[in-house]
Amino acid sequence: MKLSGGVEWALHCCVVLTAATEPVPAARLAQLHDVSPSYLAKQMQALSRAGLVKSVQGKTGGYVLTRAAADITALDVVQAVDGANPAFVCTEIRQRGPLGTPPEECTKPCPIARAMSAADAAWRASLRGVSVADLVGSVERDSGPGALPGIGAWLNSAQASDG
Amino acid sequence: MKLSGGVEWALHCCVVLTAATEPVPAARLAQLHDVSPSYLAKQMQALSRAGLVKSVQGKTGGYVLTRAAADITALDVVQAVDGANPAFVCTEIRQRGPLGTPPEECTKPCPIARAMSAADAAWRASLRGVSVADLVGSVERDSGPGALPGIGAWLNSAQASDG
DNA sequence: GACTCACTACTCGGATACCTTCTGTCCGAGTTACTAAGG
DNA sequence: CCTTAGTAACTCGGACAGAAGGTATCCGAGTAGTGAGTC
Numbered sequence A, B: 001m002k003l004s005g006g007v008e009w010a011l012h013c014c015v016v017l018t019a020a021t022e023p024v025p026a027a028r029l030a031q032l033h034d035v036s037p038s039y040l041a042k043q044m045q046a047l048s049r050a051g052l053v054k055s056v057q058g059k060t061g062g063y064v065l066t067r068a069a070a071d072i073t074a075l076d077v078v079q080a081v082d083g084a085n086p087a088f089v090c091t092e093i094r095q096r097g098p099l100g101t102p103p104e105e106c107t108k109p110c111p112i113a114r115a116m117s118a119a120d121a122a123w124r125a126s127l128r129g130v131s132v133a134d135l136v137g138s139v140e141r142d143s144g145p146g147a148l149p150g151i152g153a154w155l156n157s158a159q160a161s162d163g
Numbered sequence C: 001g002a003c004t005c006a007c008t009a010c011t012c013g014g015a016t017a018c019c020t021t022c023t024g025t026c027c028g029a030g031t032t033a034c035t036a037a038g039g
Numbered sequence D: 001c002c003t004t005a006g007t008a009a010c011t012c013g014g015a016c017a018g019a020a021g022g023t024a025t026c027c028g029a030g031t032a033g034t035g036a037g038t039c
Helices: A006-017 A026-033 A037-049 A074-082 A111-128 A132-143 A147-156 B006-017 B026-033 B037-049 B074-082 B111-128 B132-143 B147-156
Strands: A053-056 A062-065 B053-056 B062-065
Touching: A006 A026, A006 A037, A006 A062, A006 A074, A006 A132, A006 A147, A006 B111, A026 A037, A026 A062, A026 A147, A037 A053, A037 A062, A037 A074, A074 A111, A074 A132, A074 B111, A111 B006, A111 B074, A111 B111, A111 B132, A132 A147, A132 B111, B006 B026, B006 B037, B006 B062, B006 B074, B006 B132, B006 B147, B026 B037, B026 B062, B026 B147, B037 B053, B037 B062, B037 B074, B074 B111, B074 B132, B132 B147
Parallel strands: none
Antiparallel strands: A053 A062, B053 B062
16 A cells, blocks of 8 residues: 555645745745655645645746645545545455345345445544645744745746745 | 455354364365355465465375464454555655655654544454454354355365255 | 737646556365275 | 374465556746837
8 A cells, every 4th residue: 555655745735825825836845855846736736626726827827825734634645645535445355255245135235345444434534634834834943934835936936036 | 446246255263263173175166156266265375374364285285273362363463464564654754855854853743644634543453352253243143143054064065965 | 218019938737558566266285084905 | 002204285465557536747828017109
């Protein structure tokens, strides 16, 4: 089991977007994180498709968060990028084979599927309990309250002005 | 994120192995579940490598559980087949780019990695709380107390005796 | 000076190759049970 | 009848192809800002 690497990028982008006051192009976000611009663009498209960010076209276009940071959970971002499908899919092998359980007895999911589903629910619940605002607060505690505003200013500054 | 399909097979095999009194070959387990014998053999090898089952070679060989069903958790099986690596791997992109955080300030994992790690821990904790014995009990509640012993007898019977 | 219009530059969005991982398969090494011969 | 060597069949274990999804990239459609030209 491996989570798409784009999830990390998308989460970081959501955090830094809280500090921006104008639309930020995907290329600018890629430059900030030193990652592939084309591939990060794909992740931002996924966020846009999920309604977490709004895309603004044109010369001064880019991406803007659609909601307050407190109203965006880590689960929202993860599901937007990685999909909402559960990690475990039951193929009902209990019904197969010479001693398969007859379908009439399979009214409820098999115990194994239930256990895996419960674990998946716990995972999602943990992610749902963390908002982007919480992440912003943690970053400020770790790196100081001035770090994020500085990044926000850098994001909104012209590309030619950096080093 | 998608979990290896072999996890489901391995879990079912562990449940039915509790009903067997003699070593069960991988081919027999595959026949019971109507799945690819070669590929299921690979999963059983993973379980053997993890020490959950013991492989017995020779003519009447096969696989036997090494511990009581109550001492094998679903997490043990999942990790044996799918690997113990966490789904989320932090690539420390906060240190990259023009505004990267200096390494001296990165003593603790970044907040995003912490949130993902906590979710992973919740997922594992949920799986750790379910033992194979629990699954056996659920199966008996669902399909009746006679189903599993019947499967056990079928597993230990000669292959030519089935229909 | 204010308005209109065309142009340019920049943005997102989806369609297109490449590569790692998962899926599925095969054959060889090793061990056990069985068979038959000999004492 | 018991012991013993040999044989044969069956097992696991790891090495080998094929397919799917993730990774990385590119180019086209569309829009906002910019500048010149005109009233």
